[in-house]
Amino acid sequence: MVEATKKKKIIIDTDPGIDDAMAIFVALNSPEVEVIGLTTIFGNVYTTLATRNALHLLEIAGRTDIPVVEGSHTSFTKGTKLRVADFVHGTDGLGNQNFPPPLGKAIEQSAVNYLIEQANQYPGEVTVVALGPLTNIALAVEQDPEFSKKIGQIVLLGGAFFVNGNVNPASEANIFGDPDAADIVFTSGADVVAVGLNVTHQVIMSDDDRDKLVQSNGKFAQYISKILDIYYSYHHESYNTKGVYLHDPATIIAAVDPSLFTYTEGVVRVQTSGITRGTTVFYNTVKRFMDETEWSGKPTVKVAVTVDAPAVLKLVMDRLINS
Ligand SMILES: [Ca+2]
Numbered sequence: 167m168v169e170a171t172k173k174k175k176i177i178i179d180t181d182p183g184i185d186d187a188m189a190i191f192v193a194l195n196s197p198e199v200e201v202i203g204l205t206t207i208f209g210n211v212y213t214t215l216a217t218r219n220a221l222h223l224l225e226i227a228g229r230t231d232i233p234v235v236e237g238s239h240t241s242f243t244k245g246t247k248l249r250v251a252d253f254v255h256g257t258d259g260l261g262n263q264n265f266p267p268p269l270g271k272a273i274e275q276s277a278v279n280y281l282i283e284q285a286n287q288y289p290g291e292v293t294v295v296a297l298g299p300l301t302n303i304a305l306a307v308e309q310d311p312e313f314s315k316k317i318g319q320i321v322l323l324g325g326a327f328f329v330n331g332n333v334n335p336a337s338e339a340n341i342f343g344d345p346d347a348a349d350i351v352f353t354s355g356a357d358v359v360a361v362g363l364n365v366t367h368q369v370i371m372s373d374d375d376r377d378k379l380v381q382s383n384g385k386f387a388q389y390i391s392k393i394l395d396i397y398y399s400y401h402h403e404s405y406n407t408k409g410v411y412l413h414d415p416a417t418i419i420a421a422v423d424p425s426l427f428t429y430t431e432g433v434v435r436v437q438t439s440g441i442t443r444g445t446t447v448f449y450n451t452v453k454r455f456m457d458e459t460e461w462s463g464k465p466t467v468k469v470a471v472t473v474d475a476p477a478v479l480k481l482v483m484d485r486l487i488n489s
Contacts, residue, residue: 181209181298189414205277209298211259221268237277261393299343325362325446337444
């Protein structure tokens with residue numbers, strides 16, 4: 167008997183966030199994947215607000231059947247001085263629209279335990295799509311030494327490979343948000359796919375694309391078009407671009423249709439201190455160095471190097487509009 171193609175089970179670890187909202191909606195409207203849960207983390211907003219926004223977005227989507235699980239309130243090293251990007255996404259994380267509070271609540275479990283539990287329940291079958299700092303995932307790796315083997319794949323938005331960062335010239339925001347956690351995840355031995363700024367800066371939603379969302383009757387398109395103002399102004403001021411980078415939606419697409427990207431493989435270590443805190447340094451494993459290095463003997467990961475940007479944009483637009 168021919169088995170129907172199984173949908174890829176995904177857990178989205180998220181800090182919503184305007185582009186997180188887009189990514190979550192795209193995932194919910196992608197037949198290739200089944201969103202089994204959302205775990206939350208600080209980043210664009212603090213964790214409590216990320217949870218509230220995750221619940222709100224699922225209520226908008228009519229998908230309150232999907233559990234929201236609250237993640238860590240501190241960094242991996244228990245730091246509480248967190249960087250929060252409310253100037254990019256609004257103080258409410260969703261374009262300063264001040265939506266009413268969600269009706270639902272997060273389930274009574276920690277994100278770390280939930281991630282470990284799901285990896286045990288469906289060994290090798292769960293993909294975590296990480297759209298914020300990697301704290302929850304690093305804590306799962308620390309708590310369960312088997313987690314990196316049991317989780318199917320970790321597709322993460324993070325790093326700036328061979329290009330400047332977006333927090334400062336050295337660092338991309340998600341990695342900068344918790345560099346210790348990121349280094350643990352990159353060297354965990356899990357099947358990691360990193361989608362960095364070198365790729366996401368090619369996937370741009372233009373002013374014209376935004377008009378298409380505004381004019382569409384799609385439920386998700388309508389919602390997203392209402393929260394985009396601040397995200398567009400930030401991009402215009404910071405990059406002098408007409409349009410916005412689709413970091414999180416592009417990363418979701420890397421889970422939905424990996425063939426739209428090409429990858430290279432190597433060892434990634436993260437600088438955890440100093441002026442380059444949060445820098446991702448990729449070793450292509452070609453040169454054999456005379457001395458042992460901090461990259462020697464570490465597991466490799468996949469790093470996205472090219473993207474079919476028009477195809478990714480089209481998928482994102484279609485799934486927001488046809489909703
Ligand atoms: Ca995010």
